[in-house]
Amino acid sequence: MKSRPLRLVVLLFFIFITSTTLFAQDKKLKVHALSFGAGIATADTNHTNRGLGINLDFSAIVNDHIISLYLNSGLNLTDIGANEDFYEFNVTYGRIWSFDTKLVLEGHVGVGLFVYNVERGPNPFFVNIPDNTIGFPLRAKLLYYPIGSFALGINPNANFNSIADTYSFNVVFQYNFN
DSSP: OTTHHHHHHHHHHHHHHHHHHHHHHHSOOEEEEEEEEEEEEEOSTTOOOEEEEEEEEEEEEETTEEEEEEEEEEEEEEETTEEEEEEEEEEEEEEEEESSSSEEEEEEEEEEEEEEEEEESSTTOOEEEEEEEEEEEEEEEEEEEEETTEEEEEEEEEEEOSSOOEEEEEEEEEEEOO
């Protein structure tokens, strides 16, 4: 059971490499962008517990099709008697829509590994209860390019899974390589 998450991460990496290689055979595959974001995340059923949300995204592009490795996390989601953290390791497919030369919208859907850790019990005797499953991320990035390849934007995210659906809203900084 413990090797299942590692197998899934290896499988997702293999799918990313295979899909980008297949796209590259017929079309021009390019490294697209690297983005980093920080904001607010929530993971409980009533979404009253909030914590720090952090994400990292590395993407490749063919025409307007984006394939990305996407990491997302929610840290220190606290409740009375519990601490929660979640981590996502995703492969996503997305599209780009340009409104003008400086304003761009990206939409993404995908699949990935969702890891959820909760510590329950009276402090300082917390018991760690880790769990993981397959998650289905849905996200968007609205980006404004004030200077060349650098963008600033907003990035709402959701991950639907069998443990705890998560939502986050981040401010992102993106650098485009092309």
